Amino acid sequence: MESSRLHRDIPAYDEDIDFVMLASQDPDFAKVVDPVTKTINFKDPKAVQQLTKSLLKRDFGVSIELPDDRLCPPVPVRYNYVHWIQSLLDTTSDRYDDRYDPDRKVLGLDIGTGASCIYPLLATSTRSQWRMFGTEVDSHSLDFAEHNVHLNDLEHRISLRRSTCDGPLIPLGALGLKQIDFTICNPPFYSSKDDMESGYALKAAPPSAVCTGAEIEMICEGGDAGFVCRMVDESLVLRDRVQWYTSMLGKLSSLHTVVARLKKAGVKNWAITMLRAGSKTRRWAVGWSFVNRRPRNDIARDSDISHALLPLPAAQTIATSLKAQDASHSLNAILSGLDLRWNSATGIGFAKENVWSRAARRKHLRQKTDLETSGGAEASNTVTEDSNTTQTSNDNGQEDATLGFKIMIEDMAVTVRWLKGEDFVLFESFCSMLKRSLSTRTQS
Structure with missing residues (x-):
């Protein structure tokens, strides 16, 4: 039955x-x-x-x-x-x-x-x-x-x-x-x-x-x-x-x-x-x-x-002039330069903190340069070809992440879905960074 x-x-x-x-x-x-x-x-x-x-x-x-x-x-x-x-x-x-x-x-x-x-x-x-x-x-x-x-x-x-x-x-x-x-x-x-x-x-x-x-x-x-x-x-x-x-x-x-x-x-x-x-x-x-x-x-x-x-919104849509494929390439370039976990195959990523501020990016670049100089380039930033996953060596995954997100790409629009976290300001900051970065790449 x-x-x-x-x-x-x-x-x-x-x-x-x-x-x-x-x-x-x-x-x-x-x-x-x-x-x-x-x-x-x-x-x-x-x-x-x-x-x-x-x-x-x-x-x-x-x-x-x-x-x-x-x-x-x-x-x-x-x-x-x-x-x-x-x-x-x-x-x-x-x-x-x-x-x-x-x-x-x-x-x-x-x-x-x-x-x-x-x-x-x-x-x-x-x-x-x-x-x-x-x-x-x-x-x-x-x-x-x-x-x-x-x-x-x-x-x-x-x-x-x-x-x-x-x-x-x-x-x-x-x-x-x-x-x-x-x-x-x-x-x-x-x-x-x-x-x-x-x-x-x-x-x-x-x-x-x-x-x-x-x-x-x-x-x-x-x-x-x-x-x-x-x-x-x-x-x-x-x-x-x-x-x-x-x-x-x-x-x-x-x-x-x-x-x-x-x-x-x-x-x-x-x-x-x-x-x-x-x-x-x-x-x-x-x-x-x-x-x-x-x-x-x-x-x-x-x-x-x-x-x-209503609770705080869990998604923001960013208008762009980019086709979906171009937006995807741009996003991969933006996110691969940050100290976070990002899987382009699923569009899902996690960050432990604000790693997109100027100070955080300069710190990440210094750490990466130091590791490359000492022969540790593979440990600093590894890309797994079959999963297109970028993850820095000190990232332990999603458990201790303060921000989880999913990015959905269409022609002329990128939607960022808030998956995890309590800090709405952090989510907004991440979306603002993506909007500025995509705008810069569009103009160039």
């Missing part, structure tokens, strides 16, 4: 669900579709449950059973959140290639997994090397979650644990975990019943779908913003024991609160996105990391979110 679900490349849900097509593919769903309107009654809990079950069955090969008195998770926005985390990890791996590595073993933690256990099921059904832990404070939900894991024969990849309301949200020690790759979380949105009722009252129209969520799923102290700020506080202790801390948020105001908390805590690497699912649903997701690998701009900087909330 499991093998049929592995290595699935499923894109994010962008459009509204085609109910007619889904009904033609799943007889159980056809039973709840109105033959005249070609839609379902979103006020009917059974119809809403069947939509979730049918989408999971068709798109992910997953089967679940749900209680009538707990949340029925809409699949599109939940999967879009999982898909975003996958992209977040793919663009911040230690391979620095911005691609999915099917051999990478990933371990995640779902905080408050709910009766459906939907996040662990979606994560493991689309990535064959991913394993998940899940915590849940509600015993009724936990019983159903464990049943759904068993229903899909995933006990060897999904482990669930009972947690407590007053315990840590990220209990790595209690779970026997030293490190994990990410957290995923859909916290209660509201801080009280009054908050929940006022939230409904402020909507332009009544809720379009029935909500079967229990109070424990809908309400917590401080709402979703308070919950995630607790996660931020715990992350300041755990730090890089988790590569990416993430959570969904139900209100844009909560995103403002959480980003402000991250900035106040001195977190320098975060990512945000709007989770769209069809024409109506909008949620937000935030992630932050103490590992200094930078996600791609399209993953971390959603263009539909206020600029004030």
Whole structure:
């Protein structure tokens, strides 16, 4: 059963669900579709449950059973959140290639997994090397979650644990975990019943779908913003024991609160996105990391979110008048004269510090001249022909680099992607150096 679900490349849900097509593919769903309107009654809990079950069955090969008195998770926005985390990890791996590595073993933690256990099921059904832990404070939900894991024969990849309301949200020690790759979380949105009722009252129209969520799923102290700020506080202790801390948020105001908390805590690497699912649903997701690998701009900087909330840009494009081949030759000449690691075959490089300042270049030239004079030319600057890699003798690679970058070359444009580092000024300085150097070579 499991093998049929592995290595699935499923894109994010962008459009509204085609109910007619889904009904033609799943007889159980056809039973709840109105033959005249070609839609379902979103006020009917059974119809809403069947939509979730049918989408999971068709798109992910997953089967679940749900209680009538707990949340029925809409699949599109939940999967879009999982898909975003996958992209977040793919663009911040230690391979620095911005691609999915099917051999990478990933371990995640779902905080408050709910009766459906939907996040662990979606994560493991689309990535064959991913394993998940899940915590849940509600015993009724936990019983159903464990049943759904068993229903899909995933006990060897999904482990669930009972947690407590007053315990840590990220209990790595209690779970026997030293490190994990990410957290995923859909916290209660509201801080009280009054908050929940006022939230409904402020909507332009009544809720379009029935909500079967229990109070424990809908309400917590401080709402979703308070919950995630607790996660931020715990992350300041755990730090890089988790590569990416993430959570969904139900209100844009909560995103403002959480980003402000991250900035106040001195977190320098975060990512945000709007989770769209069809024409109506909008949620937000935030992630932050103490590992200094930078996600791609399209993953971390959603263009539909206020600029004030966005993290620092991780790419700069330099306009030139050079054709791609000429720009490539120029860049190789520029970078081979610097004390850094540079692989022209991949376009990836690493520097321990600012090695492009005048003082740094003069120092490097003196060292190179001294070594050549003493017969050590090969040790000072070696070029491996098959990989086109230039590396100075005192460079130990990427681990202790303060700047990692990738250069992508097109006709009339060079894009520099920030791969690693915490110092944005250093990245900007590097880009400025390349712009000046390319401009000089163009004029000559």
